[in-house]
Amino acid sequence: MPTERYDAVVVGAGPAGSLAALVLARAGKSVCLLERGPYPGAKNLYGGVVYGRVLDAIIPEWTDEAPIERWVTRRVTMVLTKTQSLAVDFRSAAWGAPPYNGATALRPAFDSWLAGRAEREGATLVTSTTATKLLRDPAGRVGGVSTDRPEGDIESRIVIACDGVNSFIAREAGLAPPLESAQCTLGVKEVRALPAGEIERRLALAPGEGADFEILGGTGGVAGGGFLYTNAESLSVGVVLVLDDLARSGRRPEELLAELSGHPAIAPLLAGSELVEYGAHLIPEAGLAMMPKLAGDGILVAGDAAGMCLAAGLFLEGVNFAMASGALAGRAAAEALERSDTSASGLSGYAKLLQSSFVLADHRKLRRAPDLVMSERMQRRYPALLCNLAEELFTVRNPEPKRGLFELARPARKRAGLRRRDLARDAWDIWRTFG
Amino acid sequence: MRGESGPEVAFEDRMATTEFRVAPGAHITIDGDTCRGCTTRECITACPANLFAPMADGGVLFSYEQCFECGTCYLVCNEKGAITWNYPVGGAGVAYRRS
Secondary structure (H helix, E strand, C coil): CCCCEEEEEECCHHHHHHHHHHHHCCHHHCEEEECCCCCCCCCCCCCCCEECCCHCCCCCHHHHHHCCCCEEEEEEEEEEEECCCCEEEECEEEEEEEECCCCEEEEEHHHHHHHHHHHHCCCEEEECCCEEEEEEEECCEEEEHHHHHHHCHHHHHHHCCCCCCHHHHHHCCCCCCCCHHEEEEEEEEEEEEEEEEHHHHHCCCCCCCCEEEEEEECCCCCEEEEEEECCCCEEEEEEEEEEHHHHHHHHHHHHHHHHHHHHCCCCCHHHHEEEEEEEEEECCHHHHCCCCCECCCCCEEEEEHCCEEEEECEECHHHHHHHHHHHHHHHHHHHHCCCCCCCCCCCCCHHHHHHHHHHHHHHCCCCHHHHHHHHHHHHHHHHHHHHHCCCCHCCCCCCCCCCHHHHHHHHHHCCCCCCCHHHHHHHHHHHHHCC | CCCCCCCCCHHHHHHHHHCECCCCCCCEEEHHHHCCCCCCCCCHHHHHCCCEEEECCCCCCEECCCCCCHHHHHCCCCCCCCCEEECCCCCECCCCCCC
């Protein structure tokens, strides 16, 4: 591969990179979309649900064309103790029809489709190629990347780093400090094959419809959460573990996942299914607190590389934030190329676009959520309080007469180790975080 | 059948469900002296692919062939620089199919 020259090089053909490349190509710019995997999505692992609303304006036919597994019509938010579970089980028929809400999808298929759309607009996809370092001109501004191909330098006027949570490119550019364990959780996931009809029977779903379980508690002594999603002919079940907590605990990730899978509320859903893939991936969890400088001279950062994944308890979204930030990076880059000013100030339109989009608005609004959700009380005490309260309420103790909710709440609160003033403070915190 | 249901599936069988295209060289290097002096060795339990193993002399043995390329090891390592970690050469490493 001789030295090539493009208007832009996008590092990483995930959802952020493919959207950046698509938008640039559509604006008439020459774009190289670099992917270190043998195909887009090979390195990518998520829960997974994709919220595709952001694609409506960019690829209007996405709902017909994207490789969707199931449209999510059932969303279960669940708290667990070792032996109990309590869930809010929301179902919406509207989510099963256009314009839809969330969809399960497998990333190798979905990411390959998105990269293919960028190619169709004129982007050049180069797979099996790792970007090894940034090229810089004598003044230090970024002017492309070196790759691990022989004579694999690629010169460009702009580099867009969409190289994921570890983003060596953003760090080499000096836009982000070294990644810290405290900013990350570890997602560990099993994909378990089960026939479509059996999935629909167990989860009480119509054909083609899917369920999304978000779980708090049930991760042993390690802070985190769990999830279960329905694909067309498999279930994705996993745990999300606070990295420092996992490391300190000395527990093995697959053991914690096995505990969740064996929980009496989860095990019957998985019974008889066959493990067909196992994997793990880091999740940038710290939101605004870990966002890098978004632009440097000749370089932009988007997607997980910019910490834009939203991990906020009630809301667990990433692919949509990646796609939106990638598309905005592509737009800002195209505008900067038009003006022939790809300096950091020429690229500052990107931050402004993000500020006025949901990407930073949601992160600002939910900036307190990561700490709140991972706090000891939210992780252990409240699941126990809620489950104990439900158990007391629904256990019939004849001949004892029924006790009122108020009468039950006090001992349940005490058993969960919560003081009245904790409740007041946490109610205020929850209100401030999600209100 | 390999990977039959149940959480008690052997770890090697669990790992065998995932495709790895093994690179000719390791993308992880560790500093043996530093690891021998490490008292926490959190990489050993935290690595989801179980690539790190304790040695009799107090050191740490690692393999790279079945790495998920997540980054857990270098992040939990509390001895700065003991684990140097990069991406495998293009096309090599984990190749998820159903993630």
